[in-house]
Amino acid sequence: MSPELLKNKSQYKNVLSIMDSSEWLLFITTFIRRKNRITRLYWSYLFLGFLLAIYIFLSNGLLSVDHRIxxxxxxxxxxxxxxISPVLHELLHAVSFKFYxxxxxxxRxxxxxxxxxxxxxxxxxSKKKYYLICGFTFFVFSLLPLVIAFFTSGVWLFALLSLSFFHALYAMKDLAVCSYLYKFPxxxxxxxxxxxxxxxxxxx
Known part of the structure; x- marks a missing residue:
């Protein structure tokens, strides 16, 4: 899809424009709370991830582990x-954009x-390509660390669980955009x- 073709008003309509960070902040807070399949999966991931972390702690007796760990x-x-992960996250986005x-x-x-x-x-x-890019980065920096955490212990266990959760929060902008795009086929x-x-x- 070329920009010139997209601007053809007879086929496509501009439904929203975002210019600065204040508009992005309003956009994120609005659409990350919009009820749809995307946001339900996102909030369910955070909630289930939190419950899973508690389960790992209790089932492995980690409450008695040295607090320094x-x-x-x-x-x-x-x-x-x-x-680190934000740099790699955005680098993957940049490489994907160049690829497309x-x-x-x-x-910046x-x-x-x-x-x-x-x-x-x-x-x-396109919506499909954006979903693919965001889904891949979320998998690499949130889902994958959570899965690997099951096979580790000690400092690595806590570090991977922490990375999984905090990267999911960092990815909130991506998920808010996906939430907005969800309503348009x-x-x-x-x-x-x-x-x-x-x-x-x-x-x-």
Whole structure:
């Protein structure tokens, strides 16, 4: 899909435009709470992950483990989720955007959202491709660490559980976008050269 074709008003309609971090913050808080299959899966993951962590602690007698192991493991996972996994997460997004045809990509830290912001200039991404990209990064940095945690112990167990949970929180923006796109059967995301993100839907 080329940007020129997407801007053809006879086939596609601009349904939402987001320009700055304050608009993104409102968008995230609105659509991460919208009830649909995406948000139900997301909140269920966080809740079940929390219950699973409690089960692991109780079933393995981890409550009696030296508290220093707890502190090092949980803090280590938090630091990885703040300093390392966000960089790799956004790098995977950037590589995916380039793979799908983006010519130029800007990466910068957004203090208001406390996350990196990826902006591909004059680039169109379909709903299906966006779901695929977000699903892959969520699998790599949240689901996979949770599964691996079952086969570890000590500091690694706490670190992986911590990484799984905190990365899921970091991915909230991705899931909010997926939640918004869920209501449109056929839609696209356009990143303009003015750092504006525009959502289009296909007209019937």
């Amino acid at each position: 707890w502190i090092v493991g949980l803090t280590g996972g938090l630091l990885v989720s703040l300093l 045809g983006a010519k130029a990509i800007k990466i 830290w957004n203090w208001n959202l406390f996350r990196f912001n990826i902006q591909a200039n004059d680039f169109v991404l 056929n839609c696209y995301i356009y990143s303009s050269e003015e750092n504006k993100t525009i959502f289009y839907k296909t007209l019937p």
